[in-house]
Amino acid sequence: MIQSTFFYTTAIILFLIGLYGVLTKRNVIKTIITLTIMETAVNLFLVTIGYVKNGTAPIFTSTISDVHKFVDPLPQALVLTSIVIGLGTTALMLSLAIRLYKKYKTLNYLEMDGEDEK
Amino acid sequence: MKNTQGMVNAFFAFLLVVILGIFFFNAINQPLGNGLVLNKDNPDLSKRVSIHYILKNVHNAEDYLAQHKSSYFRNRDKVKSSNLEFGKTKNAESGSANEVTSIVVNYRGFDTLGEVTVLFISILGLGMLLHENKKKYWAKPSLIVRTGANFLFPFIVLFGVYVFVHGHLTPGGGFPGGTIIASAALLLILGLKDFKNKLTMTKIIESLAGLTFAGLGLVGLFTNGSFLTNFLPSGTMGLLVSSGITALIYIAVGIKVAAELSSGIMEMNGGGEE
Amino acid sequence: MKSNYAVLLIAIPLLVAFLQPLFSLINKRLTKWVTFLTIGFNFIYSLKLLNYVMANGAQIAIIGNWKPPFGINLYLSPFSMLFATIIYFVALIVLLVYLIDKPTEVDDRMSIATLLMVMASGAITLTGDIFNMFVFVEILSISTVILISFNNKGISFKGAFRYIVLASLGSSMLLLAIGFIYGSLGTLNLASIAYRFNLLNPVYASVIVFLFMAGIMVEAELFPFNAWVPEAYKGSKSYLNALLSGVVGTTGIYVLFRMFITIFGSGQNHIQVIGSVNFNAVIIVIGVLTTLIGEFSALSQKDIKKILAFSSMAQMGIIAVTIGVANMNSINAGIFHLINHAFSKSLLFIVAFPIINIVGSANIDKWEGLGRKNIFLAIAFAIGSFGLIGIPFFNGFWSKMMIVESVVSAGGWMYLVIGTILLSALVETFYFFRIIFKLFVDKKIESTYSVHIFIYLAILILSIIVIYIGIKPSFLATYIHKAAIDLVDKSHYISTVLGVIK
Amino acid sequence: MEIIGIILISIGVIFSTLGALGLIRMPDIYNRLQTSTKATTLGAFSTIIGVGFMHPAWLIKTILIAFFILMTAPISSHNLGKAAHKAGIPLTDKTQIDECPQKEENK
Structure with a gap:
């Protein structure tokens, strides 16, 4: 049986993988990917906080109205917000990557130099 | 030379990550005391604000809190029963089924x-x-x-x-x-x-x-x-x-x-x- | 009920920002003016609210008619309103310069970003809900990225990219901290977190505090997370750097103050951050490291923007030390120094803008002889740097004195910290006087750039404030004293927010 | 009804499996596209319809879903193939004839 401890562990391991990637990778696109991994990990963590074993989605329908089986809806609302925020940040990061590539013709962060020092 | 530096970086990053991992796992597996528990499969929703969102009785909970200031959002007697019914209940606070x-x-x-x-x-x-x-x-x-x-x-x-x-x-x-x-x-x-x-x-x-x-x-x-x-x-x-x-x-x-x-x-x- | 209208400070800028695309269809320059007027409204309204809360004590504004801890609320207190007012004021002065800067093709987008950035900073200081704070931190960081990349140079994009990587790293950590908090305490309201925080297991609590601190340190320009500072400041326009330092940095430090002392700390006169780690010591060490790195990096720079950037990093470090020392005097001093820094640093950045245009370079070696060309700018630069260094009878003097005094009273190993602060003042004196001496060298500069009256106006206002605080520091003392009391009084915070249910 | 449903679902499962197998076995992107499209169209299509037969109350909804799968999946794989061809991704060595000229006019 899958326990929520399993989800917590997965979330934290994913978070740490993302952190390791951010610390070591110097490629713009790879950095963006690792940051996305971190975001996903945090979302997983948040959803797990509201997890109820054998629970149902927190929506009343004509057949379901047992509130005791509902999973916690608040973390889901938080995740909804954080997904949208993550989308915005990723879009912005990718457009910055496009501009950086056009300017320096490389995606390696360390090789970007030669800026006019005005 | 550059490669060595990359190795050193990777090593320190790995060390940091491992330390943080121990830190986090330790925290997750701690008993929190005082009845506060990080969710393990079945969260006690009566200790969270969200139970009142589910029951749509936030205004009642506010009244309850006004009387019992020390014990907030533990509105246990209200948690047990729910009189919300799809298609029938009228004017339940936010009123949306979702x-x-x-x-x-x-x-x-x-x-x-x-x-x-x-x-x-x-x-x-x-x-x-x-x-x-x-x-x-x-x-x-x-x-x-x-x-x-x-x-x-x-x-x-x-x-x-x-x-x-x-x-x-x-x-x-x-x-x-x-x-x-x-x-x-x-x-x-x-x-x-x-x-x-x-x-x-x-x-x-x-x-x-x-x-x-x-x-x-x-x-x-x-x-x-x-x-x-x-x-x-x-x-x-x-x-x-x-x-x-x-x-x-x-x-x-x-x-x-x-x-x-x-x-x-x-x-x-x-x-x-x- | 009247205090509920404080939400207009956030709602009106948002409404205007959503309408800005329509204004830009009419005329792109119109958007600048609309932004200016909206921030002006915010400043006047927040000044009014500041006086109101000074007279009547802290208030809360409820949103959606849901009382805390269920709904989101704004917390209006002397501390939060004071900083909201200062943020709006600095932004207003900077916008005065932005109005007359030469028009570009992306001005409409830029004005929206500026408006939203200032709105978000104000909202962060006012909000009483941790997730709401996270959302506004995100708005702040995304609009800051737009602000940095506005200059359209390679280095701007590099700085912006570095900033957004660190900011999204920070925001992931912030969100993880929020997850830990909600998972154990079952609430997102700050007062309710403060009420229950010391029930937590110390190990668990220290993870929360660690993640939260790491998350907000990007905005506060503190040591491991401030790699974005030099490139972002170099890449951005000089007067916009005043926003980076005076608004973003101030907001970051504000959040640290509020969270570490009121929410996570354990109240009343002796404030300590709880948890298995002594976070007071951690934040002092971080502050000292930031100061040393900032000052010594500034010493070796030739570019004025980078010098000021590193100097602002260093000042943030000094203020962080006062959070760690955490006695009543040091909090007073920290708030005072944060205000002084916002004014002096904005003045310096704004003065640097016409000087760079006159001289044609940001390199301080080419600034020789500016005093002959335009004595007003040279004097204003001198005033700003005297204020920052803490020459007697300028504003920084009083706050630095107070910081040293408070650290001395803490005793123990804090003498090392005093040494750092004094050393940093010495280094600062050295590199600022190097620039000032250059300004008054007798040399002729050829330039046709004429300084607009609005720039003079902005410089004049800020210089007068810097000198006035220096001559009469008691002018701010009542505000700061009340703000510090508000910051320290944890039980008052809790009872104001949660006791509204009567 | 149930038996029809089970038969349809089995067909769907077989096609999906074959599609997945083809994805690994096929030599170049064009062949892979062709197998995977079969998996998504016929595989998903018959599974969905089968489910509809097993729960007759859902039949209309499942037919609608199947209809949209049938509408979208071939078009998207067609476009993917065209894009790959335009981007100059090479065909496998065993190709006999390339009927799509490199510079074609889109009419």
């Missing part, structure tokens, strides 16, 4: 205003960064794509509208619905032979939708004395016309997200208009 929508738009509607702003500003930044980009990336579509796009476009828009209009009843809502409509816009760009960017139109629609959201909030402020108050009757839970401004706000959010994401796509498709 609890997540209740929270996103009604109980914590201010966050959603901020969230819409985040999307707004990031699309704005995308447009600013790709401003000089006048190149059209997509090739001209073939006959099959064109026919398919023409056929599917109305269905996709219909589905998107359905998703955000029923946001207070079914899964989904403004954000997914808006995204579906934006995908229809993408299909048009891919499928039409001479698609013209309609950035001005999307800008106007977006502004008006944003105005609706913030304006509904301000109406609540000036009539009921607090921002984003539900000033309409919330109706019978489970009907299409119910839950007061929650439904209206989700429609506005849907239109706004659709316009925003479409303008983002058009911005990438060569920016300015001809």
Whole structure:
């Protein structure tokens, strides 16, 4: 049986993988990917906080109205917000990557130099 | 030499990550004491604010708290029974059958205003960064794509509208619905032979939708004395016309997200208009 | 009920920002003016609210008619309103310069970003809900990225990219901290977190505090997370750097103050951050490291923007030390120094803008002889740097004195910290006087750039404030004293927010 | 009804499996596209219809879903193939004839 401890562990391991990637990778696109991994990990963590074993989605329908089986809806609302925020940040990061590539013709962060020092 | 430095970096990063991992796992497996527990499979919702969102009895809980200040949101006797019934209960606070929508738009509607702003500003930044980009990336579509796009476009828009209009009843809502409509816009760009960017139109629609959201909030402020108050009757839970401004706000959010994401796509498709 | 209208400080800028695309269809320059007027409204309204809360004590504004801890509320207190007012004021002055800067093609987008950035900073200081704070931190960081990349140079994009990577790293950590908090305490309201925080297991609590601190340190320009500072400041326009330092940095430090002392700390006179780690010591060490790195990096720079950037990093470090020392005097001093820094640093950045245009370079070696060309700018630069260094009878003097005094009273190993602060003042004196001496060298500069009256106006206002605080520090003392009391009084915070249910 | 449903679902499962197998076995992107499209169209199509037969109340909805799968999946794989061809991704060595000229006019 899958326990929520399993989800917590997965979330934290994913978070740490993302952190390791951010610390070591110097490629713009790879950095963006690792940051996305971190975001996903945090979302997983948040959803797990509201997890109820054998629970149902927190929506009343004509057949379901047992509130005791509902999973916690608040973390889901938080995740909804954080997904949208993550989308915005990723879009912005990718457009910055496009501009950086056009300017320096490389995606390696360390090789970007030669800026006019005005 | 450079390689060695990379190795050293990787080693220190690994060390840091391992230390942090031990730190986190240790914290998660700690007994927290005083009845506070990180959720293990079955959270005690009576210790969280969300139980009152689920039961839609926040105002009762506020009264309860006023009497028992030391024990907040442990409204146990109310937790046991729920008299909410789909299609029958009238005027239950936020009144929407979808609890997540209740929270996103009604109980914590201010966050959603901020969230819409985040999307707004990031699309704005995308447009600013790709401003000089006048190149059209997509090739001209073939006959099959064109026919398919023409056929599917109305269905996709219909589905998107359905998703955000029923946001207070079914899964989904403004954000997914808006995204579906934006995908229809993408299909048009891919499928039409001479698609013209309609950035001005999307800008106007977006502004008006944003105005609706913030304006509904301000109406609540000036009539009921607090921002984003539900000033309409919330109706019978489970009907299409119910839950007061929650439904209206989700429609506005849907239109706004659709316009925003479409303008983002058009911005990438060569920016300015001809 | 009247206090509920404080939400207009956030709602009106948002409404205007959503309408800005329509204004830009009429005329792109119109958007600048609309932004200016909106921030002006915010400033006047927040000044009014500041006086109101000074007279009547802290208030809360309820949103959506849901009382805390269920709904989101704004907390209006002397401390939060004071900083909201200062943020709006600095932004207003900077916008005065932005109005007359030469028009570009992306001005409409830029004005929206500026408006939203200032709105978000104000909202962060006002909000009483941790997730709401997270959302506004995100708005702040995304609009800051737009602000940095506005200059459209390679280095701007590099700085912006570095900033957004660190900011999204920070925001992931912030969100993880929020997850830990909600998972155990079951609430997102700050007062309710403060009420229950010391029930937590110390190990668990220290993870929360660690993640939260790491998340907000990007905005506060503190040591491991401030790699974005030099490139972002170099890449951005000079007067916009005043926003980076005076608004973003101030907001970051504000959040640290509020969270570490009121929410996570354990109240009343002796404030300590709880948890298994002594976070007071941690933050002092971080502050000292930031100061040393900032000052010594500034010493070796030739570019004025980078010098000022590193100097602002160093000042943030000094203020962080006062959070760690955490006695009543040091909090007073920290708040005072944060205000002084916002004014002096904005003045310096704004003065640097016309000087760079006159001289044609940001390199301080080419600034020789500016005093002959334009004595007003040279004097204003001198005033700003005297204020920052802490020459007697300028504003920084009093706050630095107070900081040293408070650290001395803490005793123990804090003498090392005093040494750092004094050393940093010495280094600062050295590199600022190097620039000032250059300004008054007798040399002729050829330039046709004429300084607009609005720039003179902005410089004049800020210089007068810097001198006035220096001559009469008691002018701010009542505000700061009340703000510090508000910051320290945890039980008052809790009872104001949660006791509203009567 | 149930038996029809089970038969349809089995067909769907077989096609999906074959599609997945083809994705690994096929030599170049065009062949892979062709197998995977079969998996998504016929595989998903018959599974969905089978489910509809097993729960007759859902039949209309499942037919609608199947209809849209049938409408979209071939078009998207067609476009993917065209894009790959335009981007100049090479065909496998065993190709006999390339009927799509490199520079074609889109009419």
